[in-house]
Amino acid sequence: MDCLSLKKPYIDKIRKGYPWVFAQALITPKQSISPGKLVYIGDGKKKPFAIGYYNEHSKIACRILTLAWKTEINTAFFFDRFSKALQLREQKFNAPYYRLVHSEGDLLPGLIIDRFGDTVVCQTGTAGMENLKPVWLEALQHLLKPKCVIFKDNIPSRLKEDLPIQVSIVLGNPEPIISVFEHDHQFFTSLLEGQKTGWFYDQRANRLWLSPYCKNKTVLDLYTYHGGFGIYAAKAGAKNVTLVDSSALAIQHAKMAASANHLSQCEFINEEVFSLLDQFLAQQKQFEVVIADPPAFVKQLKHQGAGLRGYQKLAKRCAQLVAPKGLLFVASCSHHASNEAFRQAIEMGIHKTGRTFTLLRKGQADSDHPVHPLLPESHYLKALLYQLS
Numbered sequence: 001m002d003c004l005s006l007k008k009p010y011i012d013k014i015r016k017g018y019p020w021v022f023a024q025a026l027i028t029p030k031q032s033i034s035p036g037k038l039v040y041i042g043d044g045k046k047k048p049f050a051i052g053y054y055n056e057h058s059k060i061a062c063r064i065l066t067l068a069w070k071t072e073i074n075t076a077f078f079f080d081r082f083s084k085a086l087q088l089r090e091q092k093f094n095a096p097y098y099r100l101v102h103s104e105g106d107l108l109p110g111l112i113i114d115r116f117g118d119t120v121v122c123q124t125g126t127a128g129m130e131n132l133k134p135v136w137l138e139a140l141q142h143l144l145k146p147k148c149v150i151f152k153d154n155i156p157s158r159l160k161e162d163l164p165i166q167v168s169i170v171l172g173n174p175e176p177i178i179s180v181f182e183h184d185h186q187f188f189t190s191l192l193e194g195q196k197t198g199w200f201y202d203q204r205a206n207r208l209w210l211s212p213y214c215k216n217k218t219v220l221d222l223y224t225y226h227g228g229f230g231i232y233a234a235k236a237g238a239k240n241v242t243l244v245d246s247s248a249l250a251i252q253h254a255k256m257a258a259s260a261n262h263l264s265q266c267e268f269i270n271e272e273v274f275s276l277l278d279q280f281l282a283q284q285k286q287f288e289v290v291i292a293d294p295p296a297f298v299k300q301l302k303h304q305g306a307g308l309r310g311y312q313k314l315a316k317r318c319a320q321l322v323a324p325k326g327l328l329f330v331a332s333c334s335h336h337a338s339n340e341a342f343r344q345a346i347e348m349g350i351h352k353t354g355r356t357f358t359l360l361r362k363g364q365a366d367s368d369h370p371v372h373p374l375l376p377e378s379h380y381l382k383a384l385l386y387q388l389s
Helices: 006-013 075-092 127-131 133-144 201-214 228-235 248-260 273-282 301-321 339-351
Strands: 003-005 020-022 037-043 050-055 060-066 098-100 113-114 119-124 148-153 164-172 178-182 183-187 217-221 242-247 267-269 287-292 322-332 355-365 382-388
Touching: 006 037, 020 133, 037 060, 037 127, 050 301, 060 201, 060 248, 060 267, 075 113, 075 133, 098 178, 098 201, 113 133, 119 133, 119 273, 127 164, 127 178, 133 148, 183 248, 201 228, 201 287, 201 322, 201 382, 217 228, 228 242, 228 248, 242 248, 248 267, 273 301, 287 301, 301 339, 322 339, 322 355, 339 355, 339 382
Parallel strands: 003 037, 119 148, 217 242, 217 287, 242 267, 287 322
Antiparallel strands: 020 060, 037 050, 050 060, 098 113, 113 119, 148 164, 178 183, 322 382, 355 382
16 A cells, blocks of 8 residues: 655644544645555654545545554454444444444544444445445445445535445335334434435434423424424423424425324424524414524535524524523534534524523434544534523
8 A cells, every 4th residue: 555644743643543634734645546545644754653545636635544554454344343333332222223333433434324223324425435335335234234225425525525426225125214213202214315314313312301391382393304303392292393394205204203103283384494484473473492403504614604694593583483481492413613603603693582591401413423532523413402581
């Protein structure tokens, strides 16, 4: 393998476990290395101390796989990483419905694997993991023996790696709609048509701790997707739950979840959220709990300002619908918006309504989404619960 040498100021950072090597950290970038090829990372004397994969087309020129530079990156390597990831999940969850691999959080940069019983959905975001597919797929099949494997390689970040956007079935015949189980709740999704990998396990813990606050309350669940927060709220004893999403398919699946969980206090609205908020404000509607879990408003760093203004606008509209002494929950999956910037945007939005408020609780992604200790970007999910005057 080729050896890429780092400039002196960057060597210690990588040795301590930072998983990314940016192009400016390299002494001489290699244009002769094909995208995604495995390389050694070395010091100024080309003495290797890590293994990663390289792509000159990416701002992150190299992603580190291991600091044990004599390791062979083969099926056994991935089987060991997958086994450790599986052990962590099985300690926490009693059913095989979780994120099995969370990229850098599980020391496997560029790879996401979500498990739905005997079906797994994989997502590769880098040329390195794309090249290594035959190797890690063999390890995955050996460990889990899944009946169905789907590649949801349709994320925009693949374009930055010069990779095609595609969805493919590599094993088995996936059902058009499958069940997803969280605690004692049943949901439904389409793994092929659903967003991302089909389900958002990251909000599982937040759905659980928020639900008791909804008992005997009227609840508005915005951006409900397949019913996540709203179904939890209803099952916790909410008086009435209004679930809203712009996707007709999402609403269909949310209705199925309400039926499967024997919930009769749910109503469903297929509508764009900001449009509906304006309608509700004109009608002077109020809810005792308002929940907003929108898609990322800050998809790129250059859009941070506009995205934060979007969160502020959302918080203001939602706060105007919260009944006196009611609750407002807002989440963000934008890793380009820091915890503090997101909180400031939400609180500025509430402040513009003239109401006082108290921050009751903060939330983050569930434990099947481990955070890399040196990579703040992996701590992407933020959730805030406020009580308003």
